[in-house]
Amino acid sequence: MNRFEKAIQFIRNYGIGFCVFRTHYALRRKVGLLKRKFPAQPWSQITLSDWLKSSADPEPVSFLKAHQANGGHFFFDSGTIVGLNECYKKEIVSQADQILQNRFRYFFNDYYELGAGPDWFLNPVTGARAKSYLHWCDIDLFDPTVGDIKFIWEPSRFAWVYTLVRAYAATGDEKYAEKFWTLFESWLVANQPNIGPNYACGQECAIRLMAMCFALYAFSQARPSTVERKIKLVTAIAVHADRIEKNIDFAISTRTNHSLTEAVGLYTAGVLFPEFERSEHWLKLGKKVLMKEGLKQIYLDGAYIQHSMNYHRLMLQDFLWVLRLAQLNDDSFCDELFSRVKKAAGFLCQMQDEFSGRMPNYGPNDGALIIPLNSCDYMDYRPVLQAVNYLFNNARLYESGSWDEDLVWLFGPQALVAPCKQVERSSKAYEAGGYYTLRNNESWAMMRCHSYRDRPSHADMLHLDLWWKGHNILRDSGSYMYNCEQPWQDYFGSTFAHNTVVVNGTSQMQRLTPFMWLDWTKAKLTMRRSFNGGAIEIMQGEHYGFRKPYNVIHRRAVLSSQDGFWLIVDDVLGEGVYEVGVYWQLCDVDYQTHGNTVILQTASGPVCLVLLDSSGSGKCECFKGSDRPAGWQSLYYGRREPAPVFICSARAVLPARFITLVDLGDTIKNAALDGREKLSWFSEVSGKEHIVALNLIASSDRNIFVFTQQGTEKISLC
Secondary structure (H helix, E strand, O other), rough: OOOHHHHHHHHHHOHHHHHHHHHHHHHHHHHHHHHHHOOOOOOOOOHHHHOOOOOOOOOOOOOOOOHHHHHOOOOOOOOOOOOHHHHHHHHHHHHHHHHOOOOOOOOOEEEEEEOOOOOOOOOOOOOHHHHOOEHHHHOOOOOOOOOHHHHHHHHHEEEEEEEHHHHHHHHHOOOHHHHHHHHHHHHHHHOOOOOOOOHHOOOHHHHHHHHHEEEHHOOOOOOOOOOOHHHHHHHHHHHHHHHHHOOOHHHHHOOOOHHHHHHHHHHHHHHHOOOEEHHHHHHHHHHHHHHHHHHHEEEEOOOOOOOOOHHHHHHHHHHHHHHHHHOOOOOOOOOHHHHHHHHHHHHHHHHHOOOOOOOOOOOOOOOOOOOOOOOOOOOHHHHHHHHHHHHOOOOOOOOHHHHHHHHHHHOOOHHHHOOOOOOOOOOOOEEEEOOEEEEEOEEEEEEEOOOOOOOOOOOOOOEEEEOOOEEEEEEOOOOOOOOOOOHHHOOOHHHHHHEEHHHOEOOOEEEEEEEEOOOOOOOHHHHEEEHHHOEEEEEEEEOOOOOOHHEEEEEEEEEEEEOOOEEEEEEEEEEEEEEEEEEEEEOEEEEEOOOOOOEEEEEEEEEEEEEEOOOOOOOEEEEEOOOOOOEEEOOOOOEEEEEEEEEEEEEEEEEEEEEEEEEEEOOOOEEEOOOOOOEEEEEEOOOEEEEEOEEEEEEOOOEEEOOOOEEEEEEEEE
């Protein structure tokens, strides 16, 4: 594809409006017009009175008294710290004590020390420092000498604020309040307004603004919280809101959660600080963007525009924060938005593994958790779902656990005695978002089948996630980093890092930049049916990502049986000879391989996978952590670790068929594919025999089904 063809496709995918805006924005930035909107004025020349209405008293003590009486309502009263369950105290204090030593937790996993300063511009992975002296308009966010900018931004998101507040609430020890103020003042000195990388992204400013507000109310009555310090904090909140307002049009152009988070920041500053001259404008602008972008970004079925479970959680936390603030301040959002966010919560609940609280590690996962108010693992989604469910239904979704702490902070201790109304998870079809699930007694699967109409993130169509008793048997590899060395820069977003088919060693889409793709994949679900009262369920879909240049179609059928086995049939349709590979990213447990068979030794019992191809010439291999980009996973941003991958590759004459058997809690014996006519296997523990003929599936209960190119149908009962 030449440059002209790429440009035409880019305009067609992203729209003429997006292209015109981005071109104009880049031009304004290059000639210095953008920089003029954001003067580099030092903190010493900025006073609170610069931001206040003429009617507000700028005298510090008078202002704080007036604000306490007339300011907006926060989640808890100023200086009133909620009581936390004693059983969580040890973990909270342990995390807070790391911060006392200037050791910060990056992406809710690894700790890094930033020195006595601390050094707010150090990338602790590369050892390089970002250019702290440049105006943010002049900073290259993809500077290879610095490394991934997110390692610079992470401590400046102020996630550590919530840890210090929680430790203060758990112990009453004011050393945690003093540490907040010491770090905050250090940050101000190092980060003069609009100078340095920490002002380069409006969303980073908004996340920091939210944390600063949380600290202001939580530490308000602590002795280290002097009048002078609180005035500095309120002034910094105004400066951050101003930075967000003046560039929120860029965030809107991204069609991502950036616009939502920035709007939350504006709304928060506007509703909590009516004394600010632009408070009404910030409130109205934030509310307008939230309503418009919320309805645009949340699909009608509750799926999210960014095709990511983690970004879906971020979006829910944005709305959890702002809808609760609105509720407390007698404000409201339109019913349509309220309904759409409620659907988004229901969607995420249906995508959750009920045994572990986790989600498929699907789509971009950049370590974002913007309201960290509990000691649950980063991958546990119960805290946000518990809180959002209470917001909408005044009921808890789960029985009591560490995920309840969010409820206490956002709604008060009375939320802990709310009734528990669990949601039944069942097989679902989210057609607008292109997510399809099958669920049986102890296992469930999610398949992706979607025609992209909004910017995709990973080349992963027909990816299948499989879960059993809390184990992610067939997993997604994650994201690792957005800016790192090759081959990892491209690998984690590629087709090779997912559970699907690769043709001629190419991905389904062509990557243009770290965040943009060409050749957006199109797909359709061709069939979804259940039999025997749901004892057997089947879904089938196909995608067209290999039509160009190969004119090849990948079709996948997935069968779920209450007998404890799953059957995946991959048809690669077309003409000619192609290198075809079926990739399965496996649960990271001990395993044994025997030719085309892998046995995973999970804590809940064995899981057996057998991979067969119609030609009989396929080569199977299972390995982890090789030098080539395969056999890796990233559960937390910035962390890459070995994990097994099972691959069957063949030089196949199309059409070709690959069959994968997964027996849960069992082992497979005598699995055989007799030419193109019959497949059979025996489950040793259950003692059941299964027979599969080409295009025919027979289970042990003697129900027979036919697979055709059009779909699957029941044809007889023997």
